[in-house]
Amino acid sequence: MKQLLPYLPLLFVLLVHADARAEGRCPDGYFPIGGGSAGWEGCAPMGPGADGAQEPEPQLETRWGAVATANGALGVAAGMGSRESAEQQAMSDCQAQSRDKNCKLQIAYYNQCVAVAWGDAGSLWARSPDVQDAEETALSNCQQKTTHCDIYYSACSYAERVQ
Structure with missing residues (x-):
């Protein structure tokens, strides 16, 4: 028993341990x-x-883009803080390039991408969360309606983190 006496504190610690x-x-x-x-x-x-x-979670603000066209002229806006500002910018851009100022808003979009394909009979557009998908869809839509289609414009207006 005398031989076990020095080991009793160690034995006690091993038997009565607490969850750390x-x-x-x-x-x-x-x-x-x-x-x-x-x-x-x-x-x-x-x-x-x-x-x-x-x-x-980070706070995100919506970003808008828009596309306007008229007789071969293209007006665009991307990364704008409101739909109204994107539409106004796209119309203003289109009118600056158009001789007859007869621009028409084609699309306003937010937190995604847009692509415009142009062919012999005019333009067609598509939107998607991914720019490559938007371009492929716009090109496909254009080729179903007319010939000699190519991507004329593409951009993304993704939501931005609030500072």
């Missing part, structure tokens, strides 16, 4: 609340960036 936890009895990413004279105990999550706590 951060911040007292709370799991990682939480801190203890209550206790003492409150009569209750609990755990609350730590703020953003603390031990695995998730960051809040």
Whole structure:
């Protein structure tokens, strides 16, 4: 028995160990609340960036684009803060290039891409979340209606992170 006496503290620690936890009895990413004279105990999550706590989702602002055409003239806008500003920019751009100023708004779009294909009988457009898909669709639409089609314009107006 004398030989076991020095090992008793080690044996006691091995038999009566506690589950290791951060911040007292709370799991990682939480801190203890209550206790003492409150009569209750609990755990609350730590703020953003603390031990695995998730960051809040970024806030995004919609971005608009527009396309206007007239007798071979093309007016465009991309990355605008409102539909109205995109439409006004596209119409103004078109009228600056058109002799007869007879521009017509073709499309206003937001948080996506647009492509304009032009052929012998005029223009056709398509929109999509992906610029390559928009170009392929616009070209296909154009080829179904006329000949000698090619992509004349493509752009994206993706949502932007709020500062």
